[in-house]
Amino acid sequence: MILFWQSLINGLLLGGIYAACSAGFSLAFGVMGVVNLSHGDFVMLGAFITYWIFILAGIDPFLTLPFTFLILFFLGFFLQRLTINRLVGSPPIMSYLLTFGLHLVLSNLALRAWTADFRTVQTSYSGLTMSFAGLVIPYSRLATFIMAMVVILGLYFLLYRTETGRLIRATAQDREMAQLMGVKIFKIYTLTFALAAAITGLAGSLISFTFVIHPQMGLPFTITAFCVVVLGGMGYVPGTLWGGIILGLVESLATTYLTAGISVAITFFLLLIMLVTRPQGILGKGVVEWSKGS
Amino acid sequence: MKVGKKRKNLRSFSIGLVVLAGVFLWSSPETAEAERPYRVGFAVPLTGAFGKDGALVKDAYLFWQETVNAQGGIEVKKKRYPVELIYYDDKSEPQSSAKLVEKLITEDKVDLILGGFGSSQVIAASAVSEKFRYPMTCGAASTLKLFDRGFQYYFSLLGKAPEEVRGCIEILPTLTPRPTTAAIIGANIPFSADAADGFRAYAPKFGIKVIHFELFPMAMTDYNSLLNKVKGKKPDVLLVGSHSLVAIRVMKGLKEVDFTPQGVFFSYGPTVPDFLNSLGKDGEYVFAASEWTPNLPYRDHVFGTARDFNNQYIKRFGRAPDFVEAASVAGALVQLQALQELEFTPPLKDADREKIMKFFYSKRFDNFYGPIRFGPDGANEIHPPVVVQVQGGKLVHVFPPDTAEGKPVYPMKPWKKR
Numbered sequence: 001m002i003l004f005w006q007s008l009i010n011g012l013l014l015g016g017i018y019a020a021c022s023a024g025f026s027l028a029f030g031v032m033g034v035v036n037l038s039h040g041d042f043v044m045l046g047a048f049i050t051y052w053i054f055i056l057a058g059i060d061p062f063l064t065l066p067f068t069f070l071i072l073f074f075l076g077f078f079l080q081r082l083t084i085n086r087l088v089g090s091p092p093i094m095s096y097l098l099t100f101g102l103h104l105v106l107s108n109l110a111l112r113a114w115t116a117d118f119r120t121v122q123t124s125y126s127g128l129t130m131s132f133a134g135l136v137i138p139y140s141r142l143a144t145f146i147m148a149m150v151v152i153l154g155l156y157f158l159l160y161r162t163e164t165g166r167l168i169r170a171t172a173q174d175r176e177m178a179q180l181m182g183v184k185i186f187k188i189y190t191l192t193f194a195l196a197a198a199i200t201g202l203a204g205s206l207i208s209f210t211f212v213i214h215p216q217m218g219l220p221f222t223i224t225a226f227c228v229v230v231l232g233g234m235g236y237v238p239g240t241l242w243g244g245i246i247l248g249l250v251e252s253l254a255t256t257y258l259t260a261g262i263s264v265a266i267t268f269f270l271l272l273i274m275l276v277t278r279p280q281g282i283l284g285k286g287v288v289e290w291s292k293g294s
Numbered sequence: 295m296k297v298g299k300k301r302k303n304l305r306s307f308s309i310g311l312v313v314l315a316g317v318f319l320w321s322s323p324e325t326a327e328a329e330r331p332y333r334v335g336f337a338v339p340l341t342g343a344f345g346k347d348g349a350l351v352k353d354a355y356l357f358w359q360e361t362v363n364a365q366g367g368i369e370v371k372k373k374r375y376p377v378e379l380i381y382y383d384d385k386s387e388p389q390s391s392a393k394l395v396e397k398l399i400t401e402d403k404v405d406l407i408l409g410g411f412g413s414s415q416v417i418a419a420s421a422v423s424e425k426f427r428y429p430m431t432c433g434a435a436s437t438l439k440l441f442d443r444g445f446q447y448y449f450s451l452l453g454k455a456p457e458e459v460r461g462c463i464e465i466l467p468t469l470t471p472r473p474t475t476a477a478i479i480g481a482n483i484p485f486s487a488d489a490a491d492g493f494r495a496y497a498p499k500f501g502i503k504v505i506h507f508e509l510f511p512m513a514m515t516d517y518n519s520l521l522n523k524v525k526g527k528k529p530d531v532l533l534v535g536s537h538s539l540v541a542i543r544v545m546k547g548l549k550e551v552d553f554t555p556q557g558v559f560f561s562y563g564p565t566v567p568d569f570l571n572s573l574g575k576d577g578e579y580v581f582a583a584s585e586w587t588p589n590l591p592y593r594d595h596v597f598g599t600a601r602d603f604n605n606q607y608i609k610r611f612g613r614a615p616d617f618v619e620a621a622s623v624a625g626a627l628v629q630l631q632a633l634q635e636l637e638f639t640p641p642l643k644d645a646d647r648e649k650i651m652k653f654f655y656s657k658r659f660d661n662f663y664g665p666i667r668f669g670p671d672g673a674n675e676i677h678p679p680v681v682v683q684v685q686g687g688k689l690v691h692v693f694p695p696d697t698a699e700g701k702p703v704y705p706m707k708p709w710k711k712r
Binding site (some may be wrong): 002006007010014109111115116117118119120122126127131136138140141161166210211212214216220251252253255256259260261263264287 | 340341342345346349479482508509510511513514515516518519520522523526533538539542543546549550551552570571572574575576709
């Protein structure tokens, strides 16, 4: 029985990591209709920022979060201004091509700058665990899970309780109508993409404790984000928490009770079933077809 | 006046140029003949999942080239020929490796081909070198699939993957308290899956009961659930079919699920510098299969002793060589020996390469890496596996006892007592 509960906890904590890494993807898709294939590279950059600040300045990885947020915010800001803004109103294939190009550029620049070395953030508390009724909980994963909740709740608050959020949602719902109502949609797009990059960078910083950091770690996170967002509902930000947790639990339980070999296959099988039977996500609040204004 | 002077200068310059060109053209055939280097090519992963492991092989070949060229080149028929290396990044993709080897042969017109890194890549690349009848020596791939294809031109400096990990099983009965059960996990790709099979095949012969065996996909990035399941079965030792990335992930996972078996053994990984660089103290006490350590009593006339090779390598790269680097250099040395003994000068012809292939099968070789004899399937039949352990941040040769430089530290200290 302990094995079952432990597996559940592992899945839940893994789900928190997945959710943290996917919220930005959902935000960019929900508001702009951009499937950002360079999303995982923002995770990678976040992890590297934490790594380098930790190594060079000896600053505790948790204290690097504001730096990561700011650096990725500005990176997202400029990338949006310079490239993605030009695609507004273009067919979706253009955003795939552009963001895949961005993925190649970012990962190869990282490779040139930092080589293919495998790195990890090793602090005095790395890998430390607490035991509770025979169950083991790693602190760093728990912290990542809590941070994921905070980020998603914060995002939810921003989108549904502030004026800026209202403008973002208005733009997401109907770009042309929002524009007619005086919303400066390019500003909204820039803000959204910068915010998406920043929270994705935060997730990267958080996973640097638990995952091996290298320039090509990004792409699997893009794929994971895609699965999470399909499960949670495309474009529905709070859904990423559910999507992440479901994916984490399925992977963990499949590994425990079936085999590790099948857990990855099950993830994609789940994705396929969702796309065929319930494309609007588990909660039914996702965007099924992106047609309005883009 | 000025114009006239300019014209005169121009004429003198032109005449000078023509004379120089004449001298150059007159002398060039002989000079080119004397200086035409041996062109040696290889494709190796410098990026992707095996980028770091592949970079080691690249360093090894560079070191071989630099050493040989610093000694004046390869001496054949009393003339010395330098070595020119041409290499490409195969991005850890087998199909890319195959294409690049074809490019090296057909476009770059290399004289010789050396092996890259990783079984999947080398399987694809060696199929091309076989087609073009280029003998390929490789020190960084050992899956069984490499040896059951009936190839004539593929030569491995390593033993077959299941043989490589034999030492990790042979050491178990010598440890106290003697382990009796093992769990085996491994990444489901050619080398590490073969290594896991090797663990499974040898374990019962040494009184070890395998209580769990599981392969997992390389695409899996989170190992906690798998390790948690293994922890529940309470094996004495954990045996892992791995590369460096897998080995690092396993160690991080073991700490996160708070699982300390009495011993952890990897088929590959801990000998790659990144393992200890990234894990630090968390890499302590792990065992790894190896095929070479610098304290072994081997020598040759290019590098001197195994210890000399090690020291020169540290001087060049600021780190000690891994055994796949030693094996890769040994492969290049065997090719060099063939050129010298058969007296082939560059450029090599197809018939020359066929004779080199036959030469490789004809005798036993000995160099700083140790004894080498290629069996009919191209595997090194006589190289003894060794076991190393991380002790105090360094790799210590702990098995077999007759060549060991230290004693194994066993059992591992639990995570919470470190």
